Amino acid sequence: MPESLHNTGVFAAAGSAYGTDLLARTASVVQAAGAALRERFGAVVRHRTRDELMRALAANDDAALEILRPGLALLRPDARWVEEELEGGALPSGEWWVVDPAEGNVNHLHALPEWAVTATLVRDNQPVLTAVHLPLTGETYTALAGAGAHLDGRPLRVSRTTDLGLSLVATSQARPDEDEKVVRRVGSSITAMLLDALVVRTSVPATLHLLNVAAGRIDAFWQFAGARADLLPGALLVAEAGGRISDAKGRPWTPQSESLLATAPGVHAAAVATLSR
Structure with missing residues (x-):
């Protein structure tokens, strides 16, 4: 982990139980959920009322969650699940899957390409690993605490801009x-x-x-x-x-x-x- 972040108190180095194999399996689950959402993507989904919009958003979420829930539960059976993706704040101690089944869901419904599927394993409020899949490009971004960030296996680095x-x-x-x-x-x-x-x-x-x-x-x-x-x-x-x-x-x-x-x-x-x- 970069030295500049050591004092944030947020990101902890990953232990052996949270290695590259678990991250790869998490990425596979997220990719499968993304494929389900990609099949639903196309024309603009019209809605005349707020209720119609909310139902359309929920339908996308449900399609992805049908894959995410059982798939991630197999990986960490004791990890609990964050039920509401819009919630903020601290989590109780222990392991949690923090998932957004359709990040950018409203874009998906409007036939815009900026949307993704994400899954992050959090332990005692520390993010341990994350996988973010962009179904329309096929790209998968992953990070393991203490082991770097990658795009389809290639290391990621922030810019060197100073101005x-x-x-x-x-x-x-x-x-x-x-x-x-x-x-x-x-x-x-x-x-x-x-x-x-x-x-x-x-x-x-x-x-x-x-x-x-x-x-x-x-x-x-x-x-x-x-x-x-x-x-x-x-x-x-x-x-x-x-x-x-x-x-x-x-x-x-x-x-x-x-x-x-x-x-x-x-x-x-x-x-x-x-x-x-």
């Missing part, structure tokens, strides 16, 4: 019905970044932005609020790719934090300064 003014940065809204105070904070942060960074991207889901930070394509990502399933996979990937993880004020990040900032090390201080204005 926020030359940086591509991104953010994402936490949820459609976010508290007005958070919404206004998001808006002011985008304005601040528009003044200080080169280009600002704003879209959902958060995980895909974090993948891009880990791969060195984007130099910084931030989000206010957010669910565990949105942030834990990408946070572990960025950390294992050599990035910096904190809250928006530069303090150690935990799932209870009110914000997340994930950056290339060279722009972390400047991003904190911008978001702290």
